Amino acid sequence: AQRVTQPEKLLSVFKGAPVELKCNYSYSGSPELFWYVQYSRQRLQLLLRHISRESIKGFTADLNKGETSFHLKKPFAQEEDSAMYYCALSSGGSNYKLTFGKGTLLTVNP
Amino acid sequence: EAQVTQNPRYLITVTGKKLTVTCSQNMNHEYMSWYRQDPGLGLRQIYYSMNVEVTDKGDVPEGYKVSRKEKRNFPLILESPSPNQTSLYFCASRRQGANGYTFGSGTRLTVV
Numbered sequence: 558a559q560r561v562t563q564p565e566k567l568l569s570v571f572k573g574a575p576v577e578l579k580c581n582y583s584y585s586g587s588p589e590l591f592w593y594v595q596y597s598r599q600r601l602q603l604l605l606r607h608i609s610r611e612s613i614k615g616f617t618a619d620l621n622k623g624e625t626s627f628h629l630k631k632p633f634a635q636e637e638d639s640a641m642y643y644c645a646l647s648s649g650g651s652n653y654k655l656t657f658g659k660g661t662l663l664t665v666n667p
Numbered sequence: 668e669a670q671v672t673q674n675p676r677y678l679i680t681v682t683g684k685k686l687t688v689t690c691s692q693n694m695n696h697e698y699m700s701w702y703r704q705d706p707g708l709g710l711r712q713i714y715y716s717m718n719v720e721v722t723d724k725g726d727v728p729e730g731y732k733v734s735r736k737e738k739r740n741f742p743l744i745l746e747s748p749s750p751n752q753t754s755l756y757f758c759a760s761r762r763q764g765a766n767g768y769t770f771g772s773g774t775r776l777t778v779v
Contacts, residue, residue: 566707591767591768593770598755598773599772599773600757600770600771600772600773601710601757601759601770602770603767603768603769606767643709643710654700654712654715654725655700655712655759655768656712657702657709657710657711658709659707659708659709660709
């Protein structure tokens with residue numbers, strides 16, 4: 558069974574401070590990991606995927622298979638980063654089931 | 668514009684009155700899925716479909732039905748809605764072999 562854990566429901570930082578949103582996963586095969594962002598109950602938007610190793614809006618995430626983690630990081634948080642962040646895992650293959658964590662609400666204070 | 672379209676955006680209904688939430692994608696994606704989003708529980712998968720006429724249960728399928736008669740459409744059917752189905756629903760699609768899912772704008776359903 559696949560599972561995604563985001564240990565922090567809420568995370569509050571000040572503008573300009575570094576931010577790290579934690580994500581741990583459980584899956585026996587080779588997973589695909591994603592980060593999605595949701596602003597004010599709007600649609601979910603894909604932020605990052607581990608395969609592309611890109612940086613979007615200053616965010617990065619590295620897949621650590623040894624620690625089964627995919628933490629999201631940004632060195633200097635901005636107020637517009639305030640949103641709900643979901644880590645998600647896809648089992649790939651023919652199923653493509655996407656399993657989400659419960660989300661972390663990030664608030665960046667001025 | 669490539670997108671996933673859900674209708675309606677908002678719906679208030681009464682217990683037991685059958686309803687359908689439509690989902691349509693114009694990207695020729697094989698895979699489509701329905702999720703419900705509830706506070707503190709995140710997103711949970713209701714049903715998914717890997718292609719036309721191929722559907723399967725997700726994690727919380729009770730009280731829901733789906734069909735996939737055409738590739739572009741994947742309606743969610745609530746035969747007898749109950750108040751515990753009050754939630755925010757999202758449809759998503761993905762092309763086979765691709766990374767990332769495209770989500771619809773969501774349908775906020777209230778069952779009274």
